[in-house]
Amino acid sequence: MTTRQIPYSTFGLLAILIGLHWLVPDKTPLYFSAGDIVRGETWRFITGHFVHADPQHLLWNCLGLAILGTLIERHSRIALWAALGVGIVSVGALLLTPFSQLEYYCGLSGVLNTLLLTALWLEWTFTRSWLIIAIACGSFAKVVIEVSQGVSIVTHISWPPYAWSHVAGLIGGLTVIWAQSRIRKKSSLTHYKL
Amino acid sequence: MRTLNLIILSLAALCIVTLWSTPNHAAGLMTPTGSSLPQLEIREHHVDVVIEDGYAITSVEQVFSNPHGTDLEAIYSFPVPEKAAVGEFTYWIDGQAVTGEVLEKEQAREVYEQEKQAGRETALTEQDSYRTFDISVYPVRAGQDVRIRLTYIQPVHVDSSIGRYVYPLEDGGVDEQKLSFWTYQEAVEERFSFNLSFRSSWPIDDFRLPQHPQAYIQQLSDSEWNLSLVNEVAAAEEGMTVGATPAVVHRLDEDIVVYWRQAQGLPGAVEMVAYKEGASSRGTFMMTVTPGDDLAPITQGRDWVFILDFSGSMEGKFQSLIEGVNKGLTQLNPNDRFRIILFNNQAREVTMGFENATPENVQHYIQVLESNHPNSGTNLFAGLNLGMQSLDADRSNALILVTDGVANLGYTEKKDFLELLETHDARLFTFVMGNSANQPLLESMAKVSNGFAMNVSNSDDIAGKLLEATSRLTHEALHDVSVSFSGVKVSDLTPERIGSLYRGQQLIVLGHYWEGGEATVNIDGKVSGKSRNYTTTFEFPEVTTLHPEIERLWGFAKIEDLQNRLDYFGEDADIEKAIVDVAVENGLVTDYTSMIVLREERYQELGINRFNRSRVENELLARQERAIKGIRDNRVDRNQPMYTSPRASHGNGGGAFGPWMLLLLMPLLIHHLRTWNRS
Numbered sequence: 001m002t003t004r005q006i007p008y009s010t011f012g013l014l015a016i017l018i019g020l021h022w023l024v025p026d027k028t029p030l031y032f033s034a035g036d037i038v039r040g041e042t043w044r045f046i047t048g049h050f051v052h053a054d055p056q057h058l059l060w061n062c063l064g065l066a067i068l069g070t071l072i073e074r075h076s077r078i079a080l081w082a083a084l085g086v087g088i089v090s091v092g093a094l095l096l097t098p099f100s101q102l103e104y105y106c107g108l109s110g111v112l113n114t115l116l117l118t119a120l121w122l123e124w125t126f127t128r129s130w131l132i133i134a135i136a137c138g139s140f141a142k143v144v145i146e147v148s149q150g151v152s153i154v155t156h157i158s159w160p161p162y163a164w165s166h167v168a169g170l171i172g173g174l175t176v177i178w179a180q181s182r183i184r185k186k187s188s189l190t191h192y193k194l
Numbered sequence: 195m196r197t198l199n200l201i202i203l204s205l206a207a208l209c210i211v212t213l214w215s216t217p218n219h220a221a222g223l224m225t226p227t228g229s230s231l232p233q234l235e236i237r238e239h240h241v242d243v244v245i246e247d248g249y250a251i252t253s254v255e256q257v258f259s260n261p262h263g264t265d266l267e268a269i270y271s272f273p274v275p276e277k278a279a280v281g282e283f284t285y286w287i288d289g290q291a292v293t294g295e296v297l298e299k300e301q302a303r304e305v306y307e308q309e310k311q312a313g314r315e316t317a318l319t320e321q322d323s324y325r326t327f328d329i330s331v332y333p334v335r336a337g338q339d340v341r342i343r344l345t346y347i348q349p350v351h352v353d354s355s356i357g358r359y360v361y362p363l364e365d366g367g368v369d370e371q372k373l374s375f376w377t378y379q380e381a382v383e384e385r386f387s388f389n390l391s392f393r394s395s396w397p398i399d400d401f402r403l404p405q406h407p408q409a410y411i412q413q414l415s416d417s418e419w420n421l422s423l424v425n426e427v428a429a430a431e432e433g434m435t436v437g438a439t440p441a442v443v444h445r446l447d448e449d450i451v452v453y454w455r456q457a458q459g460l461p462g463a464v465e466m467v468a469y470k471e472g473a474s475s476r477g478t479f480m481m482t483v484t485p486g487d488d489l490a491p492i493t494q495g496r497d498w499v500f501i502l503d504f505s506g507s508m509e510g511k512f513q514s515l516i517e518g519v520n521k522g523l524t525q526l527n528p529n530d531r532f533r534i535i536l537f538n539n540q541a542r543e544v545t546m547g548f549e550n551a552t553p554e555n556v557q558h559y560i561q562v563l564e565s566n567h568p569n570s571g572t573n574l575f576a577g578l579n580l581g582m583q584s585l586d587a588d589r590s591n592a593l594i595l596v597t598d599g600v601a602n603l604g605y606t607e608k609k610d611f612l613e614l615l616e617t618h619d620a621r622l623f624t625f626v627m628g629n630s631a632n633q634p635l636l637e638s639m640a641k642v643s644n645g646f647a648m649n650v651s652n653s654d655d656i657a658g659k660l661l662e663a664t665s666r667l668t669h670e671a672l673h674d675v676s677v678s679f680s681g682v683k684v685s686d687l688t689p690e691r692i693g694s695l696y697r698g699q700q701l702i703v704l705g706h707y708w709e710g711g712e713a714t715v716n717i718d719g720k721v722s723g724k725s726r727n728y729t730t731t732f733e734f735p736e737v738t739t740l741h742p743e744i745e746r747l748w749g750f751a752k753i754e755d756l757q758n759r760l761d762y763f764g765e766d767a768d769i770e771k772a773i774v775d776v777a778v779e780n781g782l783v784t785d786y787t788s789m790i791v792l793r794e795e796r797y798q799e800l801g802i803n804r805f806n807r808s809r810v811e812n813e814l815l816a817r818q819e820r821a822i823k824g825i826r827d828n829r830v831d832r833n834q835p836m837y838t839s840p841r842a843s844h845g846n847g848g849g850a851f852g853p854w855m856l857l858l859l860m861p862l863l864i865h866h867l868r869t870w871n872r873s
Contacts, residue, residue, distance in 0.1 A: 060856070067863055068859070107850065109850055119862070127865070129865060131861060161399075162848060
């Protein structure tokens with residue numbers, strides 16, 4: 001069911017994040033910008049999540065990715081990439097709507113919320129521990145406070161916090177869980193029929 | 195709009211990259227180069243800043259030390275802070291603090307020399323145009339210290355919900371004669387501290403010192419913050435364990451830039467603070483207008499004229515400049531057009547008129563730029579004049595001027611520049627690098643053309659300045675702005691000419707009034723040729739004594755207007771007299787007036803009135819009263835809001851996972867590892 005594996009994908013993603021931050025002096029063409037994406041700069045849909053406003057922003061998101069990426073990848077590398085893709089689409093979709101009203105967005109934290117729910121789900125299916133439920137509740141509570149107060153809890157980065165990207169990330173995570181449970185159900189039915 | 199963004203972003207980035215490659219000069223004690231005079235020491239340097247009610251009060255207290263065997267004179271020089279009204283200068287004589295008085299510049303210098311000759315204690319603060327404030331103190335006795343304090347006031351601007359305060363220390367190094375004549379001693383030998391106390395009725399989300407991450411930032415409430423930056427010696431004495439730096443702030447060669455970010459979604463608003471001693475006395479007010487975000491984005495293309503400083507002071511920076519231009523040009527839309535002008539002793543066009551922004555053209559002209567080497571003087575007028583030629587009246591034009599210096603060849607008078615700009619329909623956007631460029635000239639030029647001037651410090655946050663420039667240039671602006679009052683008699687409004695308001699910019703108007711009562715305020719302007727009006731009604735107080743500093747701020751703004759007139763019309767004895775009168779009445783150091791400190795009995799002997807001492811005492815009392823009373827809400831349009839939309843913000847965002855989430859993840863990780871190992 002699970003395989004013990006070195007999280008190469010997580011290492012690779014971390015290298016991309018750090019490399020983009022330190023090797024690209026002008027990250028403006030990489031930020032997520034709805035207007036520019038519509039005008040044809042489609043790469044921003046993806047790159048916007050991988051560039052960061054300042055070292056502190058990068059540090060926290062790298063630590064989050066290191067933990068969550070490793071957790072998921074130890075279960076399944078495909079799950080990591082699937083969650084990453086769904087997170088990017090989910091957060092990107094929100095940012096493309098007029099609701100966001102942002103000119104620029106950057107950072108992986110929205111997508112990390114997708115990874116968070118995915119990791120929690122995988123751990124839950126594996127252990128059925130109530131600790132997972134407690135952590136999920138704490139995570140939801142954090143996002144609710146951030147959205148209602150418009151602040152970023154305990155973190156100060158040079159760009160204003162945009163907590164709705166975390167909500168979009170969580171929705172992405174719920175989508176991953178729903179899809180995974182559908183696949184499992186289907187595979188168990190197939191197994192039963194066989 | 196994308197093109198516009200990228201050009202501005204590239205140029206602003208260029209300014210900063212260029213600044214980084216420039217050798218730093220600093221504030222410090224000056225000694226003539228090559229002289230046998232021994233150097234004095236800066237033993238202590240303490241900066242206390244209070245930002246509240248729309249203005250900042252900065253007090254700089256210093257101790258100079260003479261470790262040598264003879265009495266010496268201390269001359270300390272530092273860059274002129276933006277819009278700073280120097281109103282208090284104190285010198286400790288025989289352990290007593292003695293406050294200075296303002297006299298005409300020549301008279302003050304004469305008295306200083308006279309006192310110095312007589313061996314009596316004296317000190318003098320003078321302004322060297324837009325470049326520096328120079329403080330002379332005599333004597334610094336052999337083996338002893340002297341203590342001085344300088345206080346200045348400046349309005350605080352918030353742009354797109356981001357406030358910015360700069361304590362300038364870095365000299366731009368454009369005054370080569372001065373730099374070659376003097377050597378600078380900028381090290382603080384013992385205690386350095388920078389403390390900032392911030393109070394506002396608007397909630398603040400965050401504070402940031404981009405070049406001083408070691409600063410200790412303390413949030414007392416949503417709207418009250420304290421910042422502290424100290425070296426080890428000062429930290430030990432204050433019992434602090436955080437925020438102390440052993441060496442970073444020891445040298446006075448780096449600006450301290452502080453940003454604060456207002457909470458999102460605050461309304462556009464009108465605030466007012468006033469000072470009126472009694473019902474029959476004249477009142478002074480400062481009205482700060484923070485417009486709502488109601489200016490639409492610009493969508494049509496433009497013609498771009500890059501006017502680039504190619505003088506000797508750009509040596510070592512020019513390659514960075516070319517890279518910045520390259521970056522900007524490669525982002526242009528094919529239907530955009532560009533010209534490139536270089537200027538040093540004279541100006542010449544690199545392009546052959548407007549060129550379409552094709553990749554081939556861009557590559558070609560970048561190669562041409564690379565074949566040039568900066569040298570000689572700065573004929574800014576010639577560059578600007580050439581840039582103004584051949585503009586297409588049917589297309590929207592924007593002139594981008596990037597310079598780090600001063601006009602020193604050809605036409606150098608401000609009026610010549612202003613006349614040139616008035617005769618052409620083009621917006622000029624100036625990117626002013628460092629503290630020593632001729633900011634008054636560049637700002638006036640930008641204003642007259644309905645553009646804007648942007649000052650960039652070496653310590654500025656790149657992303658912040660980029661967003662500020664982009665936000666302004668990608669939206670329509672309110673042009674030909676005028677302010678009128680009815681219901682209450684107001685006069686002496688300043689600025690005399692407001693010009694344009696770009697997205698996110700605040701409007702600060704100062705003036706006098708005689709009787710309290712309800713006034714209706716109208717702000718009129720034009721957006722894309724269509725008239726727009728904003729109005730509100732509020733009360734002018736009959737008596738209010740909490741903000742006496744407003745009088746100095748009005749005085750400073752009035753002098754700026756008078757100086758502009760003087761620059762425009764040339765030498766005029768009446769205007770010069772008016773500047774001196776306003777400066778003396780309000781106790782301000784200007785190009786025409788200086789502040790002198792003498793032994794207390796000498797003021798009387800020389801017949802110098804102690805007006806400024808009374809003013810300073812009054813201001814100190816008001817400051818104490820304000821501290822006791824706590825935070826005030828100065829918004830006056832609450833009952834009838836002038837704007838219906840919230841104020842502008844940069845509209846960018848991000849989110850960090852943060853320590854809170856990591857705390858939650860740690861048990862998950864531990865749980866995972868334990869169950870995994872068991873399995």
